[in-house]
Amino acid sequence: MNRTRDTADLGNFEFECGRAVPLEVAYETYGEYDGRNAVLVCHALTGSAHVTGPKRAHGDGGDDAGEESDDAGAATGGQAAAWWSDVVGPGKAIDTREYFVVCANVPGSCYGTTGPASIDPETGEAYGTDFPAVTVGDWTRAQARLLDHLGVGPVHAVVGGSVGGMNVLEWAKRYPERVDRVVPIATAARLDPQMLAIDAVARRAITTDPNWNGGDYHGDDRDPPTDGLAIARQLGHVGYLSKESMDRKFGRRSAGRAAMADAFAPDDPAGEYFPYREVESYLDYQAEKFVERFDATSYLYLTRAMDHYDLSSGYDSDADALAGFSGEALVISFTGDWHFTVEQSERLADAFETAGIDAAHHVVESDHGHDAFLVEPEEVGPPLRDFLAAGVEGRAVSDADEREFAPVHASLFGK
Known part of the structure; x- marks a missing residue:
């Protein structure tokens, strides 16, 4: 698997809060770019750009399950976890022999991209709380600038889980002309009061x-x-x-x-x-x-960025926010997830449908909770693979489901 691990200097970056700092973004790429096969993968809350690689172990990790060698950990700013190796890689759902996969660490994190622990060039000390407030929109704009830096044009798909799924939604909202397909997984248009x-x-x-x-x-x-x-x-x-x-x-x-x-x-x-x-x-x-x-x-x-996110911000509704997107969407949720519930995903699917977008909602029956998108690759991989290849065509549809969304507990795609 052809992999690149690097840091891009994106120059002065103005955050939505109005402040600007020099921004470096840590990223990894896998596979070969042919001008139309790019897939951007968005990591969850405490994940890194290190989305795939050989692992020694795997288990529940709340955004970052799995471990590999110590030298790999050092190269990713301390995180040794290749957090989605069961989904991304040669022969996997996001096949790096077919797709050019990009994953970037978000601004505000501590895994190579500029954040509070980074050194402020003006003071020679860590930014700490003097670092600008960050939003999911800032993450998305930084990713877009990184893709420009890499010479990547239109993106075949943007995929992500948890708050990475919010990142995916922001791509459909902010850059609808740059992406053909979006896959928000185990996420919602906004956090509920309990979370x-x-x-x-x-x-x-x-x-x-x-x-x-x-x-x-x-x-x-x-x-x-x-x-x-x-x-x-x-x-x-x-x-x-x-x-x-x-x-x-x-x-x-x-x-x-x-x-x-x-x-x-x-x-x-x-x-x-x-x-x-x-x-x-x-x-x-x-x-x-x-x-x-x-x-x-x-x-x-x-966590502030995640809490602040609201898909409908600046618009009359979620559907209105998505109205500029003309691609296709696959929403994936898990029955045991009370962090981002099936009902929240169904409302998200409704918003795509109301906006006139070809979309499907695939519900996985699982008791693993929110971690399911990480620890059940056998449930996530097949629908994701088929959607990347063929969009929502050929999905399994219940005769009673007039909206043509996959019903709860049913497989989205025919076997």
Whole structure:
């Protein structure tokens, strides 16, 4: 597989908030570009440009499952996870022998693209909270500039899950003439109040950490707010799993006192009487690994961008926002996902239909929760592969479904 890993200097970039900074974007490409076969893949909240590569292991990861070699991790700013290797690659759903795949780390992150942890050339110190506020629209504009930089013209498809799916929707809204097909997966036109609340608590965990220091902690002699970031990540992981998957994975089982001795958790003397449960051990393990590789201020910025996103912003409705798009759309959702629900995806499919766009909604019956788009490639891959190849033609349609959307629990494409 022909892969390029690089950083593009996009010059001075003005964010939607009105401020501008020099912007470098870390990106990876896979395959050969023939002028019409580009597929842009948008990563989720804490993902990177490293969308595919050989892996040693795979499991639930809440946006970034999987691990590979340590040297690969160093090359991607600390993230060793090739987060969608089961979907992107030679012979996979997004076949890198056929498509030229581009994935770019978003502005505000900490995996190679300029963000709060980057050095401000004017001060010689990290931007911290002086970095401009970022939006999903900023991510999309930066990706468009990167594609211009790479000489990539019209894009065959833009694909992404979770907040990466919002990124996909913004492409259809902002650059409808540049993309033929869009695939928003496990996403919605906006977050609901429950998820806004969870994100708000997560951010408060970071900003109330004694080491937060107003975001001024990036120097070598300063301790970062790891406790707050750990709690924020744990809250995120609860949102990535379903009740069914948590019961199956952990139940109410005890992890044992030895496991607690190594836990990433505060002292809890009263807790010595009670069992340290497997679900606690899992959350502590995820927190410990996450704080080693991610920046707390980036987490604040990226969750703010996700919370702020509203497809209908500046328009009368979601359908009105999509009206300029003349391509095709495939919406994919999962029954066990309460982060972005099937009902939210159905409303999104309705908006595409109302806008006169050829679209289909494929619902996967799954109890994996929001993580399903990462950990069930056998469910995501077939409809995605067929849609990239043939659009919505040949989809399985219920006779009772007059709108010609794939019904809930049914396969979108004929076998």
